Amino acid sequence: MTTANTAKPDRVVIFDTTLRDGEQCPGATMTYEEKLEVADCLDALGVDIIEAGFPIASDGDFEAVSAISKRVQNATIAGLARAINADIDRAGEAVRQAKRGRIHTFVSTSPIHLEYQMRKSQAEVLEIIAATVARARNLVDDVEWSAMDATRTPIDYLCQCVDAAIKAGATTINLPDTVGYATPQEYFEMFRAVRERVANADQAIFSTHCHNDLGLAVANSLAALNAGARQIECTINGIGERAGNAALEEIVMAIRTRADVLPYETGIDTAMLSRASRLVSAVTNFPVQYNKAIVGRNAFAHESGIHQDGLLKYQQTYEIMTPESVGVAKTSLVMGKHSGRNAFRTKLREMGFELGENAFEDAFNRFKALADRKKHIYDEDLEALVDHEIAHAHDRMKVAALTVIAGTVGPQAATLTLDVDGTPSTVQAQGNGPVDATFNAIKMLIPHSARLELYQVHAVTEGTDAQAEVSVRLEEDGRVVTGRGADTDTMVASAKAYVAALNKLMVKRQKVAQAQQL
Ligand code: KIV
Ligand code: ZN
Numbered sequence: 001m002t003t004a005n006t007a008k009p010d011r012v013v014i015f016d017t018t019l020r021d022g023e024q025c026p027g028a029t030m031t032y033e034e035k036l037e038v039a040d041c042l043d044a045l046g047v048d049i050i051e052a053g054f055p056i057a058s059d060g061d062f063e064a065v066s067a068i069s070k071r072v073q074n075a076t077i078a079g080l081a082r083a084i085n086a087d088i089d090r091a092g093e094a095v096r097q098a099k100r101g102r103i104h105t106f107v108s109t110s111p112i113h114l115e116y117q118m119r120k121s122q123a124e125v126l127e128i129i130a131a132t133v134a135r136a137r138n139l140v141d142d143v144e145w146s147a148m149d150a151t152r153t154p155i156d157y158l159c160q161c162v163d164a165a166i167k168a169g170a171t172t173i174n175l176p177d178t179v180g181y182a183t184p185q186e187y188f189e190m191f192r193a194v195r196e197r198v199a200n201a202d203q204a205i206f207s208t209h210c211h212n213d214l215g216l217a218v219a220n221s222l223a224a225l226n227a228g229a230r231q232i233e234c235t236i237n238g239i240g241e242r243a244g245n246a247a248l249e250e251i252v253m254a255i256r257t258r259a260d261v262l263p264y265e266t267g268i269d270t271a272m273l274s275r276a277s278r279l280v281s282a283v284t285n286f287p288v289q290y291n292k293a294i295v296g297r298n299a300f301a302h303e304s305g306i307h308q309d310g311l312l313k314y315q316q317t318y319e320i321m322t323p324e325s326v327g328v329a330k331t332s333l334v335m336g337k338h339s340g341r342n343a344f345r346t347k348l349r350e351m352g353f354e355l356g357e358n359a360f361e362d363a364f365n366r367f368k369a370l371a372d373r374k375k376h377i378y379d380e381d382l383e384a385l386v387d388h389e390i391a392h393a394h395d396r397m398k399v400a401a402l403t404v405i406a407g408t409v410g411p412q413a414a415t416l417t418l419d420v421d422g423t424p425s426t427v428q429a430q431g432n433g434p435v436d437a438t439f440n441a442i443k444m445l446i447p448h449s450a451r452l453e454l455y456q457v458h459a460v461t462e463g464t465d466a467q468a469e470v471s472v473r474l475e476e477d478g479r480v481v482t483g484r485g486a487d488t489d490t491m492v493a494s495a496k497a498y499v500a501a502l503n504k505l506m507v508k509r510q511k512v513a514q515a516q517q518l
Helices: 018-022 032-045 059-071 085-094 111-118 122-139 155-167 184-197 217-226 248-257 270-284 305-313 341-350 357-373 379-392 434-445 490-517
Strands: 013-016 049-053 076-082 101-108 142-148 172-177 205-210 231-234 333-335 397-405 412-420 423-431 451-459 468-476 479-487
Touching: 013 205, 013 248, 018 032, 018 049, 018 270, 032 049, 032 059, 032 270, 049 059, 059 076, 059 085, 076 085, 085 101, 085 122, 101 111, 101 122, 101 172, 111 122, 122 142, 122 155, 142 155, 142 205, 155 172, 155 184, 172 184, 172 217, 172 231, 184 205, 184 217, 205 217, 217 231, 217 248, 231 248, 248 270, 270 379, 333 341, 341 357, 341 379, 357 379, 379 479, 379 490, 397 434, 397 490, 412 434, 412 490, 423 434, 434 490, 451 490, 468 490, 479 490
Parallel strands: 013 049, 013 231, 049 076, 076 101, 101 142, 142 172, 172 205, 205 231
Antiparallel strands: 397 412, 412 423, 451 468, 468 479
């Protein structure tokens, strides 16, 4: 006879670093307003801690962390700080107005970082840990300390560092796999050893922070839970440095779906996962890969006849979780040109979008224009349209009009009107094909030296009247930005994507200029 396990599952703290580790990855820059919007969404999603930024990095980061601290209702707000007094003071100042504020301070502990990057001895780093954690504790009660490159740090020394941090007052100890090198077994063993060997380990919560260089970030994070970690650091869509961080949606759904072997719980409202994924994708202009677990467009699509047959007979034959549990609505024919404001607003609410009055009006006008050109409007069309509204509400440059002459006899030509800070300007340009002509017109209006690294087109829905979604990646002085645009006209979508990337580049230039003044 088996006895039901009635013990309450352990609560795992979800620490979201989309706005910090996520935002610092190439091309994912967010504007101030976008950061606030993402923070609101993360709070509604139910994350426990929002790492809102790196306050010393720029005035923009400091302002965003301060504003998020003031407005967020539930989550703890963390600000990142190196093990430097000025960083810690700035982070403390940025989270001062949060209901619950945390300083997250870190220092490298591995021999390779100590020798080549920091040029410090192990003894010196131990002293730095004690002093900086104590300084942070004087400013806030909630201090997280991270051992950067923990997975390549000798275990004896790592234990000494953790011991020093806890003695100095750290309440959370994070052991990152900074370079994405560990395997699940190794990561498990590291947590087990540190928790067993450090005398005061029970005075802190242990945290995971995994990068995905070998595609093991989620597996490593879950392995650490089994060794006693109770906080997981992760990002929406897994965005982050290089190959990214552990994906929040994958961790949360693994815990929920495999409760039999992962006896934990989180505070996440999983029905909001899809919405959060779309928002982050829209504001970073990072498309979500089609076959991405949980939030990819194909994650719940069944193509094979055998699978479809099984699903129709009994859903669980081929589905381990329902699309509804992550907030994916079934594709449906939704609206047409006769739909009014009310129906449009209700539909957006059903899909999880809540727009401010101005954004709603703009979205409604764009919807009407789309309905005039396109007979069937699907949920995906509306998503593309609203994502565009969210992502570009604060852009300084906007595509106002475009006419393109294409065809077999070149050169092809484009007449483009751009609004820059509300003032329209028009030019004509020629090119080797309509895309080239359009991009040349943009360059005439906004001269720049950025290099086009990627130009990609795909269809949002099916049919010849589908909206085209275009991604453009630009590179300038090592800075990479991605822009996305959607329209039933591929050339208009291309122009929007290019201009979106330029808008991001401007934000990035400002940030770099501010950081250089420090
Ligand atoms: O990957 C890492 O080690 C980090 C630390 C700052 C926590 O992001
Ligand atoms: Zn990281």
